[in-house]
Amino acid sequence: MLHLFKAYQKAEGRNGDCLNGAIQLLEATSVLIANFTDTRPITSAEDDRLQCNARALQWFTSWKDAVMSDLQDTAIVKRKKLMSQETRFDMKSTILGFESLVRRKQKTHPGTSINAARVNSDSVENIFCQQRAISHGANDNPNYKQFMYGMNTIILTADTAVVATLE
Structure with missing residues (x-):
């Protein structure tokens, strides 16, 4: 063009x-x-x-x-x-x-x-998808407590390959 x-x-x-x-x-x-x-x-x-x-x-x-x-x-x-x-x-x-x-x-x-x-944003998008699933479904605006609970759950249950891509 x-x-x-x-x-x-x-x-x-x-x-x-x-x-x-x-x-x-x-x-x-x-x-x-x-x-x-x-x-x-x-x-x-x-x-x-x-x-x-x-x-x-x-x-x-x-x-x-x-x-x-x-x-x-x-x-x-x-x-x-x-x-x-x-x-x-x-x-x-x-x-x-x-x-x-x-x-x-x-x-x-x-x-x-x-x-x-x-380079792509798949690993970051996966975290957001997991956050939405954990934080009461389609809640795209979780409060601090909901976000931290979801994040801790994601980190504790994450596959090592996913964690390695986030580092």
């Missing part, structure tokens, strides 16, 4: 400048897609792919800040100019969380690597 937009922009000549924002968005998302589907292992927290992810996140943050600082637009118009707050949060959490995972892994197990394409 990025290639097509750039080719279309070039074909449009001076009128193609109106595509600058869309192309910047595609460039930032293309970097993230390429890095999170990359099967090459990351062996260092200094890996250039992590730096590229951070630059993409900075672009998204700058975009949000620019839209939100526009005094002429109403809050509704500003929200329409951006991705949803949930999408921005998920993207930020993914980028920062993965970088944190790499740094923690390198600190606790030097010399090992992480393959970004193979």
Whole structure:
């Protein structure tokens, strides 16, 4: 898609400048897609792919800040100019969380690597599913006591393979 937009922009000549924002968005998302589907292992927290992810996140943050600082637009118009707050949060959490995972892994197990394409949230989702099952079924907003009771039960009954993936 990025290639097509750039080719279309070039074909449009001076009128193609109106595509600058869309192309910047595609460039930032293309970097993230390429890095999170990359099967090459990351062996260092200094890996250039992590730096590229951070630059993409900075672009998204700058975009949000620019839209939100526009005094002429109403809050509704500003929200329409951006991705949803949930999408921005998920993207930020993914980028920062993965970088944190790499740094923690390198600190606790030097010399090992992480393959970004193979990392997923299944183990975390399994805990949430177990929490919901223990905490009175479809209760997706348990109180502190319910959550802690469920968490203790999950930890005490967890299979060692599941516990190992959470560490």
